[in-house]
Amino acid sequence: MRLFLWECRRVLKSVSYWLFAAALVLFLYSQGALPVTEGGDAFVRPQPGDERGVLVPGGDEALIMPQAAATLLGAWQENRFTTYPPPLCVWRQVRLSETKHAALGEVLAALYGQDAAALPPCGPGAAGFLASADGTLVPAAGGDAAALPALRPGLTWEEFTAAMGKADRLLGGGSDWAPAGLGRKFGLVPARYADLLAEYEACMQHDRYTGAYARLFCDYAVLALALFGALPAVALFLQDAGARRGVRDAVWVRRVPTAGLVAARCAALLALEFLPILIMDAALTAYYAGRYGAGAIAPGAFLRYSVLWLLPTLALCVAAGALLTAATGTAAGAAVLPALGWLSIISHTGGLSDGSSYGSLLTPRHNTVGRFLVYQRNLPRLLAGRGAALALAGVLTAAAVWALRRRRKGVPLWRFGN
């Protein structure tokens, strides 16, 4: 505990920590999340007409199947697929090898009941689809299932999802055709006013105004953490794991166990990097209580969402910063980790509010004060992703201990040759 407090003192005396805190607050302020003002993205009761242009998952298997199969066919014809393979869920453009392309062709042949090569072109612009900015196909409102190539008669939903699972595996996972996400990606239908109203009521019932704003706050805060969260860790570890042997040796010769040192330091970083978030949580809760009245808010909503949504990302950033710096003794983490964070952010720009990025280890997005039902439906994925991020943070911290222990004994991390 005493070492933890000393590490806290060192964190508080480091410039990088205050830069991080300033960057976090400024970023959130620049996004209009401190607080969300009336008018902009404020959470308000939907009015008739608000449903225009809004698409929601319809869950109709008869609509999902032809759309999903046709987009897969179109991508197969061009041999160009967009995926977000786990665990990082970072954007990837896939081109299949000849063997895998042929195997996917067989999957399509089984779906359509005929040779996939003989099917009509189904690329961007095909009936019922729009080409999105990143080249993927997005079903247009409602889609026109009739204009798509006909699936094999008698194809069941179970057969279809099994085929989609096979296709997703061939693509390395994380594709639009993963069975778990089919209902979210395909078969979208225009929203109805009654549905929007029901969603609003459900949100108010569940976690009130503050829950809606807390999700948006976390959506923005997680971006800042992914970009800047590792920097204080890199700076702190670099102070004695870096090239300055005079500091390094004076610390490493001490009796303190390596695991204790790394644990105390990571815990101090985690606690103090989370502190500005906690302060903002309290301030925003007070602000919204003032705006809507204490009875219309859930007092613990900001804290609950921050712990659930932000802490795992922060833990992952701190652990990755600790590992990279402990292992290399350089500031490489200060460049590599924000770059990874940036990659994760741009990978999810295609589906900010549909729950598709909820499984992301670094940047699960929600990006709206609405879509409460999307949040509720995808909560298990969010929890799984957050759990995986925490587990990975644990693994990276253990690896940092291993690396530092070896360097402390003067043993190289890797031996090449004999």
Next chain:
Amino acid sequence: MQGIEINHLEHRYGRKAALCDVNLRIPPGLYGLLGRNGAGKTTLMRILATLLPCTGGRVTVNGVPLAEAARVRAMVGYLPQDFAAWPRLTVRETLGYFGTLSGMGARDLQKRVPAVLAALHLQAQAGTKVRALSGGMLRRLGVAQAVLHDPPVLIVDEPTAGLDPEERVRLRALLAALAAQGRTVLFSTHIAADIEAVCTGLAVLDAGRVRYAGTVAGLKARTGAKTLEQAYLACVRGGDA
């Protein structure tokens, strides 16, 4: 056995041998390690401080083999050659942090930090940030952190390098005083006068090998030199003494 015992110690950096068949018995007291730059002094000291592995041989510190790194670390105080500390911490905070890393409790620190600051004439700088210290003060802070947990073995690597004459004399006297308290103090330098002034025993290291191990007077007698500097030069130029 008290002190440091080194038997057939070897260390290699890749294919390059840094230490070859080093054998030394360093008893309690102030013991000098003399050698030119690159002779292997720092490598030897870092091995004794458990910061480098020995690739051959056996070393014990107060009877404890180096393989038991945690036990050795508890017994050793180490001043690295180019000691530095965190510029934004004060002298008192720096010692508090180092003491905590050495497993000292709050009460121990409350007693030891003022005592060590007084012994090293750093009381006036207790609240000064490290970045504001002079070179000599920083070196004294280095010694302070090394003796803070009252270790029976002290390893100081070129503590007098770059200091003005007054600071050099003060630091040498301090090391002699620490050794007089029953500690084993191993003191490396390439300045023969520093060793001649305060050490009785010494070893001359050259190209990773021990050229001489014994007393200062013994080396002078063996080479017929009047000063240790001349004796040292004769020793390293003439091969094994």
